[in-house]
Every structure is written in structure tokens, then in C-alpha cells.
Amino acid sequence: MxxxxxxxxxxxxxxxxxxxxxxxxxxxxxxxxxxxTDVVAPxxxxxxxxxxxxxxxxxxxxxxxxxxxxxPDVIVHLAAIPSGGAExxxxxxxxxxFDGTRFLLEAIRAEGLAExxxxxxxxxxxxxxxxxxxxxxxxxxxxxxxxxxxxAQKVMGEMLVCDYTRRGFLDGIAIRLPTICxxxxxxxxxxxxxxxxxxxxxxxxRPANLPVAEDVRHWFASPRAAVGFxxxxxxxxxxxxxxxxxxxxPGLSATVTEEIEALRRVAGEKAVALITREPDPAIIEIVAxxxxxxxxxxxxxxxxxxxxxxxxxxxxxxxxELGGEIPVNA
Amino acid sequence: MxxxxxxxxxxxxxxxxxxxxxxxxxxxxxxxxxxxTDVVAPxxxxxxxxxxxxxxxxxxxxxxxxxxxxxPDVIVHLAAIPSGGAExxxxxxxxxxFDGTRFLLEAIRAEGLAExxxxxxxxxxxxxxxxxxxxxxxxxxxxxxxxxxxxAQKVMGEMLVCDYTRRGFLDGIAIRLPTICxxxxxxxxxxxxxxxxxxxxxxxxRPANLPVAEDVRHWFASPRAAVGFxxxxxxxxxxxxxxxxxxxxPGLSATVTEEIEALRRVAGEKAVALITREPDPAIIEIVAxxxxxxxxxxxxxxxxxxxxxxxxxxxxxxxxELGGEIPVNA
Numbered sequence: 169m170x171x172x173x174x175x176x177x178x179x180x181x182x183x184x185x186x187x188x189x190x191x192x193x194x195x196x197x198x199x200x201x202x203x204x205t206d207v208v209a210p211x212x213x214x215x216x217x218x219x220x221x222x223x224x225x226x227x228x229x230x231x232x233x234x235x236x237x238x239x240p241d242v243i244v245h246l247a248a249i250p251s252g253g254a255e256x257x258x259x260x261x262x263x264x265x266f267d268g269t270r271f272l273l274e275a276i277r278a279e280g281l282a283e284x285x286x287x288x289x290x291x292x293x294x295x296x297x298x299x300x301x302x303x304x305x306x307x308x309x310x311x312x313x314x315x316x317x318x319x320a321q322k323v324m325g326e327m328l329v330c331d332y333t334r335r336g337f338l339d340g341i342a343i344r345l346p347t348i349c350x351x352x353x354x355x356x357x358x359x360x361x362x363x364x365x366x367x368x369x370x371x372x373x374r375p376a377n378l379p380v381a382e383d384v385r386h387w388f389a390s391p392r393a394a395v396g397f398x399x400x401x402x403x404x405x406x407x408x409x410x411x412x413x414x415x416x417x418p419g420l421s422a423t424v425t426e427e428i429e430a431l432r433r434v435a436g437e438k439a440v441a442l443i444t445r446e447p448d449p450a451i452i453e454i455v456a457x458x459x460x461x462x463x464x465x466x467x468x469x470x471x472x473x474x475x476x477x478x479x480x481x482x483x484x485x486x487x488x489e490l491g492g493e494i495p496v497n498a
Numbered sequence: 499m500x501x502x503x504x505x506x507x508x509x510x511x512x513x514x515x516x517x518x519x520x521x522x523x524x525x526x527x528x529x530x531x532x533x534x535t536d537v538v539a540p541x542x543x544x545x546x547x548x549x550x551x552x553x554x555x556x557x558x559x560x561x562x563x564x565x566x567x568x569x570p571d572v573i574v575h576l577a578a579i580p581s582g583g584a585e586x587x588x589x590x591x592x593x594x595x596f597d598g599t600r601f602l603l604e605a606i607r608a609e610g611l612a613e614x615x616x617x618x619x620x621x622x623x624x625x626x627x628x629x630x631x632x633x634x635x636x637x638x639x640x641x642x643x644x645x646x647x648x649x650a651q652k653v654m655g656e657m658l659v660c661d662y663t664r665r666g667f668l669d670g671i672a673i674r675l676p677t678i679c680x681x682x683x684x685x686x687x688x689x690x691x692x693x694x695x696x697x698x699x700x701x702x703x704r705p706a707n708l709p710v711a712e713d714v715r716h717w718f719a720s721p722r723a724a725v726g727f728x729x730x731x732x733x734x735x736x737x738x739x740x741x742x743x744x745x746x747x748p749g750l751s752a753t754v755t756e757e758i759e760a761l762r763r764v765a766g767e768k769a770v771a772l773i774t775r776e777p778d779p780a781i782i783e784i785v786a787x788x789x790x791x792x793x794x795x796x797x798x799x800x801x802x803x804x805x806x807x808x809x810x811x812x813x814x815x816x817x818x819e820l821g822g823e824i825p826v827n828a
Contacts, residue, residue, distance in 0.1 A: 258665065299741065299742075308641075309640060309641045310639060310641060311638075311639045311640060311641055311642065311742075312641065312642065313660070313741070313742045314657070314660075314661075315664070315741055317661050317665070320657040320658070320660065320661040323653070323654075323657050324653075324654045324657050324658075327644070327650040327653050327654050328650070328654075330643070330644075330650065331644075331647050331650040334645070335588065335647070411629065411643070411645055412629075412641075412643045
């Protein structure tokens, strides 16, 4: 089958591409063509199936028609301006996160009007569709009341995915990803960055700052789990979801203390000693408005799986990013 | 102040206009200019304040700029393709119900970029933002999972109203109206039409059919209550809502039996005898997926009020539509 990935040069996009190339399939179905697009042209690993590698702006009205004209069987729509960017650049956020999604779905509908076509669409959504106040554990029927433009744009995209699915134009699912941890790469300035920084950096022998109290609780899944969600979404019969095609993915609810204790167990005291503790009032305030825990019953019933401990999350990072070694202990 | 009403020729639009002209104010604030627009040019009652009466297509990109260029202090956005129409005409539904709303909010934002401007916006939303299955009573934190394109478009509009408000571009509220009963005028083909038909027609001495079982329960407010919600929304300090600017309006949860018993009390056996009972399987199925009851705690706390019995709803109809007389008993 032909697969299109938007946002293919991003962190999840690259990991998904690698897993497709390594396994030869996506969700159990052989991938014979792989179209990759992002704001910069993605470079797939060696051995990738043939296909487009194109720098494209999905907020431009004719990009989607060109991509969909190749009639991919599966579309994984990851492209987005992240939360901070969508907050800073109002128009660009709506253009990419909302209009880009709508153009893509409209191109699918138009393609199907010309000749029957009903591809599977996996839309990357987020727990940022929720805004405080919320219960200690957010259930599957809790209201979407985002407190960022990014969250609003994702809810609007979810509505389109559900409505276009109900209308028979496509077969869609919107997966609401937990905060991805441990994010590989360099520390970034995202308010959530420290959750990853305080594990990734000490594992590599570098210091990292914890700007909040240790009892802060949040909702996590590893990059490996996120890629697994996408495989599972492509593999499963989406009609099992009924008309509610936007669902909370499973994750791990954990405190910073639990992160640090897992780091201690996996990498020892030397790693833990690299964590500094300088409170940052701005980050403390932002994080106070974030979800702490979910009860993702539907996703679990449907067979989606995430890590069950931070030990697992850290080990996945060591295997996937560090070649099985722990530099701080080398 | 200057008020703009879109959808001013519709049922709620006309009643709102009449109440403004009769009272001279909207939500306690004097109306000195009243701009009215709809797909046909609205004709206000005599004595209406000066202002635009314009046939305009709000799904055309430059309509909104022209309307907002007059810098109304309050905008009541009622214009919409109803549920059945949005289901039948996919593109037109999105164009009017979603793009029309977005153009309006974008025109407000653009106006404010040129010179400070932050009007109050009352957006007419609907209980069609909810889709089955739901609890017997829907609370203020229940998920929006519409089962119609109309419902999806309204959720998307709500998201914009909330986000544009949070950003400071406008001061918005989305009021989710119950099913309006008794709708004046002729019986229409809407699936919900019978709820009104079985009261309005017998009151006028004409027969009407009940196509569902008497134990069907649904959620109602009179046209008078709907106009009252808008007055209250304009009167109140919307910052009391916090960032969640979309709220379920109060209403009356009642069964068809309760409708009929109220009709009997208010208009007597002769009226009730005009109700025929031919089941319609299509309507039975549609209505089974509709909300039955709400617990609109936020709206009640904020002072929104609806009727508490069908007797009140029927009496409001007799006063507002029938000049205080009951034709069937004349």
C-alpha cells in the first residue's frame, strides 16, 4: 500500500518512518510506496520504499491536492505548528494546524468525488484539547475546553475527521497523544521540556534543571509508544470506534519524584545528582493548568498500549537513542 | 449602542428585533442603531432604530468586513443553515455555518488591529453539539460529539468564539439553545417539528400528528425564553464565564405526555382531540438519538432562565402569537 506522512521530518514522523522501513510494514500491511512531506524535505533512512520526499506547505491551498492525487491508502497527518508557536503566531497557527488539516480532508473528499476513494486517516491530536479545571482523572467523555489556540485548532480538526468519517469521505481516527517523554535531541524551550530534560541530560552525563516541585503529576508516553499507537490505528478496524473517532491515548500518570526514582534505579545516583533545582514561577504556573491523569478506557479496550512505568520509558530511550549504553556510567 | 443581528429574518432574529424595538434596549443598554442582515433583507417593525437592512451572504468573504466596518458594539450571530439543510448540502453547510462564523470573527479581529475594538458577540449554538450515547442528564462538562455536520460546525464555531475571546479580540459567548417550542408559523418538515405541531395546530383548531410514543422525553425552551437568553447574555459581565464561553442554556425537560397534559389544562379536551397518532419509524429513530435532559448548572448560576412547565410555554405562545386568544375554543 501507499502511505503518506505529513510532518515526516518531525520527531514522531522520523521515528514512524524508521519503523516502517525497519519493519517493512505499517500496522501489519506492507508499505510499497512512502510519500514523505514536511516544511523541509524529509530524508528517509536507506532502504525506504519509493515515493515523494517533498518540502511542502500544507497551509497552501493546492499542496493537499498534489499529495492526495497519488491516492495514498493511509495518511498519517502529523504536520503542525506546536503549541508555543501557534500561540505566538496566531494566523500561522490557524493556517497550518486548522486550514492545513481541512485542505487535506477536502482533497480526499474531492478525490473521492472523482473516483471512489476512502483512505484511512490518522490525525495526530493532543491532550491540549483539555483545559483546566478538570477532574484528577480525565475520562473519555470529558469536555474539550482548550486554553491554547493549538488545542482549539486540534479540536476543530477532530470535528472534521469525525464528520468526514461519518459522511463516508474517509476512515479517520484522531489520537490524542500524551506528553512525549523522553524527547530525544537537545533541550528545547517548551514549557514541558524539563520532563524530558531531567532524564535525557543526566543519562548523557549532562546537568538539567527541574523548575517545578517534585510532586507535579503529568501524563506521558514514550516516542516508541506514540509510533506504536499509529501502527495500531492503521492495523485496527476503525469502525469499532463508532462515530466518536477522537480518543485519548493511554499513557503513564507519574510525578516528577517517580521520574527521578526510575532514573535512580536505571542509571544510579550519579545520574540523579546531575539534576539541579531552580524553581521557575512561569513554568510552575503553566504546568499547574495541565492534565495530571486520564482513564483512557476506550483506547485500552481497543488495544492501544503505552508504558506502565518510568523505568520502561527510560529503558526505551536507552535502547532507541543511546544504543543500549548509559553514557553517564560509561 | 449599535447592534448587528445576522440571521435577522429568521424566527429568533425577528423576535429579537421586535423585543429590541418594543423595549428600546438590548440587555438594558439603549439601542440607537440596529443593523439587520439575512439572506433576504429583513424588514423590522415600525419604530426600529436606523441602520442597515441588507440581504447578504455571510459565506462570501467580504460580507463580514462590510458589516463589521460599522463597528457594532454588540453582534448577535444567528445566521445558519439548519441541521437538515447542512446535512443535505455539505459544502453549503460548512460555508455558511463555519466559514460565515469565521469570516465574522476574523473581520472583528482585523477591525481591532486597525483601531482598538472588542465587541460583545453572542453566537447561537445548539444542543446538537451533543450526540448519543449520553447520560440521562447532560452536565456542563460533557463531551461534544455531534452526529450531524451542523453540530460539528457549531462546535467549531464555539472553539473560535472561545479562542478569539481568550486572545482579547472580542468578548464572546456561545449559547446552546434547547429545541425551540412552540415554533410559530406553519408546520415544517424538520424531524423535531411535531413537538411544536401537536400544540400549535390544535390551539388553532387544526389537527396535527404525533409520530412518536408519548414517553419520548426532550429538552425545550420557548422562543420568548431564547430571546431572553440573548438579552441576558448582552446584559451580563461575560468574564464571569471564565474561558469556557460555550454554555448549555436552561430549558424544560418534558415528555410528550407532559406536553399533551399541559395542552389539556390550558386549552381543554377539544384541542387534545385534534392530535392524531400515526407512528413514523424514521422520526422515531432520529429522536431516539436526541438529548432528553440537562443539568445546566452554570447557566442557572449565571442567571439564565427558561420556562419550568409546558403550561408556561403554551401560555407564552398564546400571548405572543395568538393575541391572548385560543382559536380552538373561540
